[in-house]
Structure formats: C-alpha cells, structure tokens
Amino acid sequence: MTGAVLRLDEVGKSYQTGTLHVDALRGIDLAIDEGEYVAIMGPSGSGKSTLMHILGCLDTPTSGSYRLVGVDVGELSEDELAQVRNRLIGFVFQQFNLLAHLTALRNVELPLAYAGVPGEQRRRRALAALDRVGLADRVDHRPRELSGGQQQRVAIARALVTDPALILADEPTGNLDSRSTRDVLALFDELHDQGRTIVLITHEEEVAAEAQRVLRIHDGELRTPAVSR
Secondary structure, eight states: OOSEEEEEEEEEEEEEETTEEEEEEEEEEEEEETTOEEEEEOOTTSSHHHHHHHHTTSSOOSEEEEEETTEEGGGOOHHHHHHHHHHHEEEEETTOOOOTTSOHHHHHHHHHHHTTOOHHHHHHHHHHHHHHTTOTTOTTOOGGGSOHHHHHHHHHHHHHTTOOSEEEEESTTTTOOHHHHHHHHHHHHHHHHTTOOEEEEESOHHHHTTSSEEEEEETTEEOOOEEOO
16 A cells, blocks of 8 residues: 545535535545555445546536545646546446447557557557456457457456556446356456555445445445445
C-alpha cells in the first residue's frame, strides 16, 4: 500500500426534477488504497449507480470532494475529465460495451488511440493485454464470434491496456453463466494479487465475497464496512 488511490470526503449528490428533490448520495466518506479490492453492494435505488458514476468521473458531486490519485475531480473541465477517464480508470461493464465491427485487438486498442499512442505501440500493448487475459488466440475475432465470458475478458484487457490507477467494474458478471463468472472473478483475483486497485459494483453476495473489503450502501449512505477475507 502506498496511499489512497481515491478519497471521497462528505460527498453528496442531489437531483432536482420539477418540484421533486432527491438526495441520491449523502455525506459519503470513503478512502481506497492502492492495491485494494473493494466491492460495493446495494439494492436498486440505494445510490450505488450514482456512486459508481462519481467514482468513474462520469458525474461530479453536488457537495463534498472527490480526489483521484490526489487530483480534485470537481476542479476539472469536461475535457480534463475525459482524459482522466481514459488514462486513469479502466472500465468493465455488464454489457461489455465492445464495438461489434471491430476485432478484439482493435477494441482493446481504442483507449490508446484516444490517448494518441502511435499505432505500433498500440498494437504491442493490446496484444500483451489480450495475452494477459488468455485470449492471445482470439485477437482477430469480432465480439459475435466470442462467448460472453470471452467478450468480458476482452473488456478487461481494454481496461488494463492503459495501465490505469483504478479498475472500476460495474456488475461485470451480470450477463455471464456460472462458469464464465468463475473465470472472470479468478482473473480479478489475479489482478488484485498483482497489486491492481479494483472497485467492483455488484448486487450478488457471492461476487462481493471475492473482494478484500465489502461496503454496503443504502438510501445514499455507506454503512459500516465488513471485511470479507
């Protein structure tokens, strides 16, 4: 551990729709250190999606502060937020979010292309990431030619290719069968063992149990964390 990758201090998020005022998050205090593997759980409407959006710099707090690797996210412009999302955060989504017309290799190269990395370096790093997730023999396959578990591994390779400070996984096993779920969770375990910082959003107890620390959110408030292992 070398310090906090992310820190939220008294973070709140409110929405106003007409006369309706909603406090989606209330006074969230949270610090996650480098190399931690944390699961955040909560029922529908608990605020976990709002929290995920803030952690991923897809939204900003109404109150309080969020620092990612020491940078106050609230002070960044939209362009700067986009750069943070691309370079510091590796996203893994339930729906995979792969481009159907691109090969696995090209999908993994995308974040590097957005960052302006030269072509040969992009290819080399993408091939290494796909090899890391066990898909060195599927680099030229398109998503429709891959199983759900393989598509999610492509998505994980894409998340890894920029060497991000944080891997943020939103219900990453939600569309997978039990065998593929085990494979993906085993891969997250390996990444954690290698020192990666992982935040996993889930509603499944057995998925959360894989994490080093489990946090529960309810009515926009984080409850006392439980240590799962």
